[in-house]
Amino acid sequence: MGPGTQLGRPMRRAAVRGRRYHPAMAELIEMTVDSIRVHMPTGQHVVILKEKEAERYLPIWIGINEANAIALRITGITPERPITHDLLANILSAVDCSVERVVVTSLANEVFYARILARVDSRRLEIDSRPSDAIAVAVRVGAGIFVDPEVLEKAGVLPEPDADREPGDIDEAVEERMAKVRDWVNELNLPDLGTNPESS
Numbered sequence: 001m002g003p004g005t006q007l008g009r010p011m012r013r014a015a016v017r018g019r020r021y022h023p024a025m026a027e028l029i030e031m032t033v034d035s036i037r038v039h040m041p042t043g044q045h046v047v048i049l050k051e052k053e054a055e056r057y058l059p060i061w062i063g064i065n066e067a068n069a070i071a072l073r074i075t076g077i078t079p080e081r082p083i084t085h086d087l088l089a090n091i092l093s094a095v096d097c098s099v100e101r102v103v104v105t106s107l108a109n110e111v112f113y114a115r116i117l118a119r120v121d122s123r124r125l126e127i128d129s130r131p132s133d134a135i136a137v138a139v140r141v142g143a144g145i146f147v148d149p150e151v152l153e154k155a156g157v158l159p160e161p162d163a164d165r166e167p168g169d170i171d172e173a174v175e176e177r178m179a180k181v182r183d184w185v186n187e188l189n190l191p192d193l194g195t196n197p198e199s200s
Helices: 066-075 083-092 132-140 149-155 173-187
Strands: 029-039 043-051 059-060 099-107 111-120 125-128 142-149
Touching: 029 059, 029 066, 043 066, 043 132, 059 066, 059 111, 059 132, 059 149, 066 083, 066 125, 066 132, 083 099, 083 132, 111 132, 125 132, 132 142, 142 149
Parallel strands: 099 142
Antiparallel strands: 029 043, 029 142, 043 059, 099 111, 111 125
């Protein structure tokens, strides 16, 4: 899979900008990993993030290796040998690099971008990453997963609208977009993930 992660399909990532990402923590929205699923019409894997304090979801397309890496950790399965993200977490620990949080920072041209925010002694590190890799690292080191509110506004999915909701409560264009994403999410099925994708 290419270095970018797209809302609708894998896509080559744009060049990384030089601007650093420094949002206030109060502005970020904490998420949890809800599940890993497969979009049956295309066979592509999707990680579903859920807002920690609300019923809102964020689906992000990822590669099968990253899907397995996340699923192995959240299901408590330990492969016989460390896979790539285990190795990365072990290296970070060995050099006393503490991952504080990972942030899905933006969504541009249907490509998600993320940063891994870490600390070594008194030095702060900000590492550009695909969301899939950042999440795979976060679930291994116990770091929080956050999303910029603008990303959730663009790509977040709410549950089916309440039948008693008054007309005009949500802008029609926003509701139409959310309905399309809901239909797409409804096509997702739980995958039959392997337990040792990188045994060699």
